[in-house]
Structures are given as C-alpha cells and as structure tokens.
Amino acid sequence: MVNRISTLISALGVFAASxxxxxxxYEYREGAFPFWVGLGVLIVTSAVHVLVRDIRALRPRSRRVGGGKNAGGKNGRR
Structure with missing residues (x-):
C-alpha cells in the first residue's frame, strides 16, 4: 500500500513539474531569462525518473533465476 501511495505522489509531482x-x-516567450526553462526541464526529468522507479517497484519480480528459454550468451540454457 505504501508503494501505491508513493507512486501516486510521484505522479502528482510529474504533473506539478510539467x-x-x-x-x-510561457515566461521565456515573454522575454524572461532562459535559465528557468532549463531548470524546468531538469525538474521534469527528475520527477519522471522517480515515477518510473516507483512504477517498477510496484511490478512483481520474476521468480525464475537464470537465463530462461530466450537467453543467449555463454551462460544461457537451450
């Protein structure tokens, strides 16, 4: 339940950052300093990163250990 709340807060953070x-x-188009646009992009990127991390924490992990059917390389089982 805590992970779901954290994901919801992260989604709201992405909305606020956007x-x-x-x-x-809008302010840059009106003549403001472009630093704020760069800072806004940085904040949105950070908020999206946190949201993706929280969504990945919600997904169940696979219990299978090892390569599996489609694994390649030296250690893959066929």
Missing part, C-alpha cells in the same frame, strides 16, 4: 515547465516556457 505545470512549472509550461509556465517557464
């Missing part, structure tokens, strides 16, 4: 980026682009 709104910040949209505002920064």
């Amino acid at each position: 709104m910040l980026l949209i505002g920064a682009v």
Whole structure:
C-alpha cells in the first residue's frame, strides 16, 4: 500500500513539474531569462525518473533465476 501511495505522489509531482515547465516556457516567450526553462526541464526529468522507479517497484519480480528459454550468451540454457 505504501508503494501505491508513493507512486501516486510521484505522479502528482510529474504533473506539478510539467505545470512549472509550461509556465517557464510561457515566461521565456515573454522575454524572461532562459535559465528557468532549463531548470524546468531538469525538474521534469527528475520527477519522471522517480515515477518510473516507483512504477517498477510496484511490478512483481520474476521468480525464475537464470537465463530462461530466450537467453543467449555463454551462460544461457537451450
């Protein structure tokens, strides 16, 4: 349950960061310093990274250890 709440908070963070980026682009078009657009992109990238990490934590892990049917390389079983 904690992982789901964390994922929801991360999704809201991506939404808030996107709104910040949209505002920064709007202000840049009005003549503001372009630093804010770069900072907005950095914040959105960070928020998306956290969201992806939280989504991957929700997914169940495979119990199979080893290569499996489609594994290649030296250690793959066929």
